[in-house]
Amino acid sequence: MADCGPIGRSARRSKARTLAFGRGRFADDLRFPGLRHAAFVRSPHAHARILDIAAPARPGVRVVTGREIAGICAPWRGTADHLPGLVSPPQYPLAVDRAAWQGEPVAAVVAGSRAAAEDAAEDVRVDYEPLSAAVGKERALGRGAPPAHPDLGGNLCFETVRAGGNADAALARAARVAARTFTFARQTGVPLEPRCVVADFDPGARRLTVYGTHQSPWQQQDSLALLLGLPEHAVRVIVPDIGGGFGVKLHVYGDEIAVAALAMLLGRPVKYAADRMDSFLGDIHARDQTVHAEIGIDAEGRLSGVRVDALTSVGAYCAYRRPAVSEGLMTVTMAAAPYAHDDYAGRLRVVFQNKPPSGMYRGVGQPIACAVVEQLLDWAAHAAGIDPLEIRRRNYHRADAYPLKTPSGLAVSRLSLAACLDRLVAMMDYDSLRRRQAAQRADGVLLGIGVATFIEMTAVGPVYYGPAGARVSTQDGATVRLEPSGVVRCVTSAIELGQGTLTGIAQIVAARLGVRVEDVAVEGGDTAATPYGGGAWASRGLTIAGEAAWRAADALAANLLDLAGAVLQAERESLLLAAGGVCDRATGRRRMSLADLAGVGHFRQDSLPPGVQPELAATRHYVPDAAPFALANGVQASLVEVDPETGAVRPLKHWAVEDCGRIVNPLLVEEQIRGGIVQGIGGALYEECCHDAEGQMLNATLADYLVPLAAGMPDIAVGHVETPTEGTRLGTKGAGEAGTVGAGPAVMLAVNDALRPTRARVDRWPITPETVLAALAEAGGAREIRGLAKTGAGVE
């Protein structure tokens, strides 16, 4: 990789300047002539038959029912070709005859302003016949459980096993077995900007342009064309600035599809901006797993059998295009994957519930896979008298074992686990922290240290969505062109939600063309204007779209040297691009600037020898081909204090060492890691969508659903190990989810480490004060803790 100057530097994001001056353009900021505004009437019942919908006539207001929308929009089904056992009933944009979750849209109201539409929505009278709701996951599979969908014949959505070797036998011969049933609450992503969509339909030309908060505009274009019966090139999806996504904005939402249908029905542009309650009831939820896990270790502390039995929920429907069974599939596939073991038994059962549909949220099942195994390893290590770091070192895959396949079927490329752990231990000064912990324990202060090893599946190629028949592209593309003044424009299919992907692409293009980063402009987010691609999910931006941009820039460089050779009457091989110009390869002497070359290529073709066609742009696509995905890895550590009187957990400090391959921009990578860590801590300590026995969400406001605030969060130290991916030019891996995958597990391990003298154990997320107090009470009560701590007793 020659000319890699800008790669590896902490270039600033040009977009940050726009946003910091309040000049971002988010979907709700957009104005259109004749714009109408939609609000949705949402079911107040978790499960109900819709008997009648009536609305008083109001001037300027149009009420549209689910049945009317169904007249112009086909339903969809969240099944997947490669998972033949997966069932999911047809889902309509708005409920038809029956609502299957509290918050499912039932009717749309269109008026001249959002306030008028919301007023009119309150006047819509819906006659419901409430039905019994399937609510608890465990109960949903029991005999006589109320069905989430009466016609489905049961609440089981999907069931599978991922197994290799003989886990029963390995566990039976293990020297010790650690086992526990863990509960991970239902949570949601809470991007600060609620979903918003504007659909503009031109009835004359029958063309639909949709502006919206979508992480994959191509998926949205394909969905809209198929569901609304429009030719694909008559649908254009434009993504303005997006206020966070984290997976929430990756899905096909009935309300968003309905807005496009309404624009077609009315022949007017229609906007829908969700409010926060719409978001809590309408956005995808995630996690919601109960996992029974067991690990065995032999006398040396090496794994002898792993069992993971996960029960998860997809809510009312399995998500279209992005089957939500992935949450559990990732859990049973990724569990224990950092560690050498031969005998694994994973089982997954996924149920329907009358709750909001769940889907892909940052980390997708991987935080849970990490949490259960890391916690059991800690407990097993302590029971066996082995240092918790030592048991990990003993079990990491050997350096000469790669590539390998785990018994769960996961292809594992080269990892750097031991190097990451060594780096982390040095960064956090582990030994002195342990001394501090012991000293403070003697004073009755419960400090805990948790160290969790994680792997993160990033930049997933076509192996999953392809066989699923999901019509989701895992390819990305870029066009790079030289503008007449010698600056460079890159148009990419990457989608930017704040990660800085476009800046990373600018660095990559600048590196290959030998120009300054500020001389490269990168644009994206318009399905009519950029190469076709995938978008933003699975930590794929730089690894896939960045690789495509490198290859496009590489092709453009060849074109430019062809042209320069013709202009300079030199052999192409004797030239290279550097420092904003064309130079002699041998001497480094500058022969002409890119501006001069571009001037000839764009305006003075008359001066070129006959037959020379200046080709000042190049397009390339890239889809991962060397491996099914890029496996990133790392280790995180958490230091917490637990207050045994109140049950409060206070994270004091957090450390992460991660390996996302070659780092294009350390500043952006580190902030991805930090942001991901805090979301992970949120899931471990605060976040839960609480429902009552009737399926009513009890905390659908930001005042009641807790997310991390600045005051509760620790400073976070980040370190790196770089193991470039094999088979790509850049060698990058994803970094967007690593923080989230490892943070919650590290915090849980730290809490349990703090509680060790009390013998209390927490096994439920979020680890609320109530959770801690309940665990303490079960272990003998908070009153005894101080005594235990002071005598130093209780260490297993």
Next chain:
Amino acid sequence: MDEFIDITTRINGETVTRRVEARQHLVDFLRLELGLTGSHLGCEHGVCGACTLRVDGVIVRGCLMLAAQADGAEVWTIEGVSDSGEIADLQEAFIDRNALQCGYCTPGMLLTAQEMLAQGHRMSRAEIREFLSGNYCRCTGYHAIVDAVETVMERRFGG
């Protein structure tokens, strides 16, 4: 719902006279009537701080104040403090430290940070964190924001 109130208010240093719907929130008025879209709606129930504005020298939730209540008031938004250069150093520190990702919380976060800096003295990281805890950020994890504010404190009030 058809009640209207005439207001005269100073927005970013300019006098604005309008007839507003009695129930309209100040932030909706700014966004919808004046095109000042830098203030954002995150929750519309006074929790997240994305709609933070400065009214008569104090930061407020733009979604919890009615436009009618701004009659006679002095209102500053992110657009105004950007144009005046008042927070230029803070903005540069945020950009330099990558203390914003999606940028949706940033205008409100900057106005809150500027109010903290207006107190005129340095604070500990814990105090900075406490002060910022009325503004949600879902992307950064806050660490970089605290760094950026700390940097500006050092520059304004000396190391």
